[in-house]
Structures are given as structure tokens and as C-alpha cells.
Amino acid sequence: MNYDIIIAGGGVIGGMVARELSKYNLSVCILEKQNDVAMGASKANSGIIHGGYDPEPNTLKAKMNSRGVELLYKAAKELNVPFKQNGSMICAFGKAEESEVHNLYNRGIENNIKEMRIISGDEARKIEPALSDEVSLVLYVPTAGIICPYKLTIAAIGNAMDNGVELIRNFEICNIKKNDSGFIITSTNGQEVSAKYLINCAGCHGDKVAKLAGDGEFEIIPRAGEYLLLDKAEGSTVSHTIFQVPSANGKGILVTPTADGNLLTGPTAAVVESADNNEITPEGIKTVIDLAKRSVPEIQFSKVITSFAGVRSSEKNGDFIIEASKKVEGLVNVAAIDSPGLTSCVAIAEYVTEILKNMGVTLNAKENWVGNRADTEAFNHMTDDEKDAFIKQNPAYGKIVCRCESITEGEIRAAVRQNPKALDMDGVKRRTRSGMGRCQGGFCSPYVMRIIAEENGIKMEDVTKKGGASKMVVGRM
């Protein structure tokens, strides 16, 4: 197939770029090497909408972050992705660390961040009682928020697909040929696509994709961050996102409620050999627990329901790389998007579109573009009477499949059918939260397997956890 534009990578950046481009009369295709979208850093990060005080002034990070916050809130509303503007607190523990609070405040002013203020530890504890008594000074950023990063990615790509963008999964790029009319891209499993323009949003593999296209200008440093996620019963331990100021002890660990109501602690930051190195380590778990308790001593780590690690892509210069390749015509690199990449994603998409325009891409707006995506959680938000009426029309919504999160068969089937379709167990989990509760799929996985098999017309034996060889069962008796 030939397209105007190919986006390499179905993460939050590729997804937002795709959604932005879906507004125009262009043929666009996303290539994703995994069986689902949001499989890299987009599924395993802090889910924070950063205030914007942190990046060095005048960097791309500073610009994208400060513009990104508002754009992201707007996009999240259109896409019906749950988020909350819960505010963040950046905490200093004692005199030695307090100067850093002032530094961050001043940086925030330079970055044009509004509503920030510095408050004492006691003031902070009035609005966040679980905060440690050791916290002496706090930078309070009310504009910061939390959002579910993988739901955002899925919704952005789903919305882009609703507007005509194509998604090819299990397309691991192994060769890129450049000729006068553009790029010919082949995958390890023998598929081939071509396009005039290539936007490299390949996350931790961004340097590899750039090299394959003939551009070897940068190198991605993969950095793993481990997290511990706690039961929803602990979700109200804190209401704000609690950071620690960077100190001799490192960048610190955050403690935050998630947009879905759990409590999240992490991440560590260890440079790892490869982007696939998302393993949980004993050291990582210990670091998270020890440092999180420094901010919030009463966290009940016995209520951890899962641990996970995400690998972020960074680069030696510390800034985002968002530019038309200087060496390869038609290639745009969007690389080294580590924190605050999630916050910046819509601003980045807007910026990439501007770059494409400058490269000569004609942007004719579609007349029938729809920016809204159906609320996949609509049922969950109904009153009991509304649910009753809805179930009478749609009986599958009366069958609870995931008891921990109260997810119904109707919701799961809808998620499997909606763009981008869920093809595997983890895909259903990220779309519906089925299996994401305290039993971690113990009860519901046999039911979910059956729904996936039915909806996708495959055998139970072919249902996978996450594509490839990750089969759930090995045979029929």
C-alpha cells in the first residue's frame, strides 16, 4: 500500500500526530511493531500532566510542556479519556533542599507557568494530610494533573482511525528504502508499505528507525522506571501528585492517585541495555518503597496489586528532538520524548504538522472530521436507573465479567469492537480495566479469553496475552 504519510510507532506521540493529521485530506498509516498500540513507554509511565516548571527555559521541552497542558486537557475531553486536574506538590525535606523549591519556582515563572506558589510544609499538610512531617517547603502547582496514558493513546489512535487513518500491527520495520518518490518500508514478517513522508515516532527504537532511513544523527538512551501500583482502597491516601525535589538522593519518587483511582508510586531511573528491558528488580522495588515512604510514611505497601516498568527514551542533550531530518528528505524525527512527553503530546503533534507544512505537505481540512470519541466508560458513569434501562436494551451490560472493577460483558465486547480493536488479553485490560483490579484477572481471564476468541473469530488456543507467542493455553483436552 502507498500512503502520503507513514507514522512509525503507535505510542502516544504517534497516536496524537495521527489524530492531528486525520483532520486533513491525507492518507496516513501507523506502523506498530507489537500486537497493540501503547505498548512502549506510553503504557508504563506516571500518567502525570506536568505543570511545566521543570524543563530548562527556552528548550523544546519547556515550550511543548507549557503549551501542551491546556491542549491535552482539551483533547482528553474530546476523546473522553479520564483525567483530573489534581495539582502537584514538589516537596523539600529540610533546609538543604529548600533552595531547589525556589529554583523550580523561578524556572516556572520563566516558562510562563501560572498559579504556582510556594507554601510551607504545614500549609501543605493542611490540604494533603498524609504528607510527611519532614516536608518543610513545597512548590504547589494547581494546574498539574493526572491522566491514564494508555487510554489516551488508544483513544487518540481510535479517533484517528475513525477519521480514516490506518493501523498496521505486528509491523516491525527491518528495512527502509529511500527513492525519489519516498520511502519503501518492509517488516520482519514480509509486509511492505510506501509513503512520501515518514514520521519517526518509534520511541525507544527511534534511533534505529532513523538509521534505517539513512539518518544516524542521534542515539537513544533507554532508561527504565519501575513502579508499584496499589489497590483502589488506597487510592485516596493522597489527593495531589507528590514529588520530591531533585537532590543528592536522585530525582526522587512520586506518589500519586491515578486517573482511575489507584495509588501509584515510582519511578526509579536506571539506564538499561535495551528498550525491551522492562524487568522488575528487587533493588527497584526497594527504592520505590523506601523513597515513597519518605514523602508519605503511611503508604500501605501490603496493598500493592502489581508492579511494572516502563522504558523511557532520552538523549544526551536532554531535550526532545522534533525536526525534519537534515540528511533524509521527507523524514521527520520525533525522538527522545521522555518526561514531559505525555503532557506535551498534543503540542508536539501540532508542531509536527507545522513542520510538515513547511516541508510542502498540503493540508486541506476534511469537512467531515469528528474529534469526539464515544465515551467507553459511559455505562460506568450511569445512575442505577439509567443502567437498568440500558441493560434492558443491551443485556450483555448486565453480566459482570470482572468483579473487582465491575466490568460487564457489554463493555468488553464494545472495547473489542471499537477502533483500535483489542486483539489480546492485555488489550482488553487496558481498554476496560478488566483484570486490572485486585485479583489481577484471576477470576475473569477465562471469560475474557472466550469473548476475545468469539469476537475475533479465533480459537481459545490462539488467544494471547499480548500477541506473538504469548499464548494463554497450550492446547485443548
Place this chain on the structure above:
Amino acid sequence: MLKCDIAIIGGGPAGMAAACAAYDAGVKDVIVFDREDEMGGILRQCIHNGFGLHKLGKELTGPEYAAVYANMVKERGIKVYTNTTVLKLSNDKVVTATNTDGILKIKAKAVILAMGCRERSRGALNICGTRPAGIYSAGTAQKLINCEGYMVGKRVVILGSGDIGLIMARRMSLQGAKVEAVCEIMSYSGGLTRNIVQCLEDYNIPLYLSTTVAEIHGRERLEGVTIAEVDANRQPIESTKRYIPCDTLLLSCGLIPENELTTGAGIKIDRITSGAVVDQNRQTEIEGIFACGNVLQVHDLVDYVSDEAEIAGKGAAEYVMGNKTSGEVIVTKAGNGVRYVLPQRIVKNDESVSLFLRVTKPFGKVKFTVKSGDEVLATAIRLKAAPGEMEKLTVKAEKMAFAEKEITVELEEV
């Protein structure tokens, strides 16, 4: 809103026995809610035998034991809502449930909680490494194999030597899988000795005590695990690490009562049992709400679940009929060597009281003493005692008369 005398949440062994007991005690307007398409709960997947010796005088498999009670419920004409999940319980005993007909709300005079328990998951265990397919809690694998007929793997390591883990070791072996090892982080097994004999020894499956799974390997499907002996703090000892190739890891690391509805109703939970705080009738701290079975305390034997459910069923019926127990409240305490005692409260009347308890670690011959102040209310000798085996001690009515404020159960090795 619909009304009923007694609403029972859960149609497993506890719910079924409670329903029959309540009915037989004189309350006919009983409704059982069950989320599956038929009653029986986890027994439906426990196709092995060993059930019913105590309660029914014969050895049955799980489905057979469940069928006995399901028939008792049917014979009595007790109303059962299957495929119906209870979403909410309020402290004024309004049950909100859902099924394919819609949302139903029922105001009950009494409620019996019988939701059972769930298994501890990989996430809660913080096992390091990757996150491939092929890691199952033992009960999930049991359901896939025994109910759905799908084999979950061919080469298996089991973490945890609880009874479900042991039973699954045998089950996987019978179906042709190679069970490489059962690892138990504690220095003793949490399962019944008979299960170690007939599930592991019969099939030459090694049981490694004080050993855990330190790391999980493989990106897509599980490829292997690193097992290691643990130190006194249950941390893996580096020098003992060894790799076992396998495609399946089953976890049998404990059961957790499913008390989300309970806490939602504002009922107090015991930190040790993870179930509600109850009196001798299994009434929780909210009048008219009772609890029994694995949602109250995790049992070793279904027979004892049925016993406990009968107490709760009868208690709920008496409550509905207006025969409320009132009197001095005595609190039970776990003394030396005892992990917990249930019931946590006793409303003093002129009846004998049975106390259920678990010990803190394995013991040889022990003497249990039930005391109130200096008064010894009961003693009992056991040739051995282990945390995996629940103990029952009875305080006779005439001795209960001497109880004041607090009763302590303790043990000494003899």
C-alpha cells in the same frame, strides 16, 4: 423496591448451607444471589475427591458435594438468582444487584455474606522479572483445565504449597505435564499432609521449603524461573539461585476473603482474618448482617464452611424472627502461639460456644487453654498443630458463665 426476609450473597458452599439452615429454622422468604450460571462456587472446579467426610459421612468430589447442597436448596424451593452479581450492599440492608434483566434492588431484613475469597496474585507478591503469559494463580488454571478443558502448560513450577497448589501439581501431572518443583517460601507447607503425600510424593514432585521464585524470565510466553532459598527475612539468597526452564508458573500463595461489599457497607474487618468481626452467631457489627465461609475466614475444608454457614443461617433466621441475642459482650483474644480466634465477640447467653482458631507456626504436641481472667474455661490436647489446620475448641455453657470481659486462647507445648 423488592423485599425479602434474608438475602444471601453468594451461592457457593457457604451460601447454599446458610440458605437451607435459615429455611429450616423457620424463615422461608430467602433469596440466594449467585454470579455464575449455577450454584456451587469454587467447588465446581474442584473435581478431586476429599469433600464431605465430616459433614456427609462419605468422600465426594467438589461437584458432587455442591450438587448435594444445590439439591437441598431446590427441594426447599428457595429462590435463587443465578448469573446475578451483587454490586452494592448498604448498611440498611439494601442489596443492589445486576443481571441481564437489569438492575435490581432488594431490601432484606437480614443479609448473609457468603462471597468467598480470591487468590493472591503475582502483582501482590512482587516477583521480579518480566511479565510473560503462562503465569496463573492455581485456581485460574484449575478452572481453565477442569471446567473449560484447556491445558495451560506443559512444564510447570508451582509457587506456594497451599492445598490448591498441591492439588494442581497432581492435576497437571495426570494431564501429562511435567511439574518440576513446588516452592514454598515458609519452612513448612501450608497444605494438608495428606495432599503432600498423594499429590507430590505419588508423582515424585519435589517440594522445596524456604524457597521462592526470585525471577521470572521470558518476553512472550514464560521461558523459565529462577528459584532461590530464602534467608530469615524471606529474601532470596544469591548463592542458591538456580534456573528452571518452564512454560507455566502457578501461584498458590494464599487466599484473601473478598470483602469489598462488606467494607462498602461500613462493616468492621479483622486485620488478621481479613474477614468481618463477628459474634458466635456470625453476626457482624451491623445488626442483621451475618457472614460465613471463606469471606469470613479462609477454611481448609468445605465441611467446616458448611458448619459455619449453618450457624450464620440459623442466626439470621432467629434475628428475622425477633429472637435477638442480647447480653454482656465478651471479646476473644489470641494468646501465646495462637494467630486468631473466631468469633471475635461473644454475646453471653446460656449456651456453649465453639471457638475456631489457627496457630502461629507448626507445633508438636500442644495443650490449648481457654481462659477468662484466672478462670480456665476449657483445655484441649492435640498431638500436633499447624497453621494450615484450623482448630476448634468448645467452651461448655456452664463454664461460659464464668467468662468476664475477655476470653484468651493460648497454647503451650507439652
Place this chain on the structure above:
Amino acid sequence: MKRELTCIICPRGCGLTVEINGDSVTVTGNACPKGQQYGVDECTNPTRTVTSIVRVANRVDTMVSVKTENPIPKENIFDLMQIICAKEVNAPIEIGDIICDDVFGTKVIATKQVK
């Protein structure tokens, strides 16, 4: 010859000592007569009840659970499993219905109803 066993007849799991001198077998440590019998059997002709599942041919994705009516010789467990694995039955099935007649001196019977 002297053997230490754990009785598996009931959850109590008595520790048994079995002494075999020629034809005379003595069992100690048992709390009930069943333990006596188990001790003797285990040292002379060990047997086990086997439970498993069998495919139901005329129902989609349905299995019926089964057991041996009486214990079978331990050495025949895997032979029986081969027979059970190859077996298919048709619903309706009631608890107690015979699935395999006359295998290793007993029958395999259904332990679950399939309508």
C-alpha cells in the same frame, strides 16, 4: 520391614507406622479402623481414587468431571488416564452415570450433571 506413612483417608492425616514381618502386618498411629486398612493396603497393594474430566461430544466446549468409583492400583493411574483422555461422551449426563465400564476392576463415573 518398618515404614512410616501419612494416612490419606481423611484430612486428619495420621502418622502411621507399619511393620511387616512375613505375612503379619501391624499398623500403629491410626486414629480409626480406616487407617489400619490404609496402612496395610499402602504396603501391600497401594491404590488411589483418580479424578479427571472427559469431553462431552454433543455440547460446545463442555467437559464432564469423572472419578473412579473405587480406588484403582496406583501403578495403573496413567494407563487409566490414557483411557479417560481418549474418551468422549454425550449429554445429558447425570451424576453417577457410567463413563467407562470395567477398568482396572472398577468403573469411571460422572461426578457432574450435564443437561
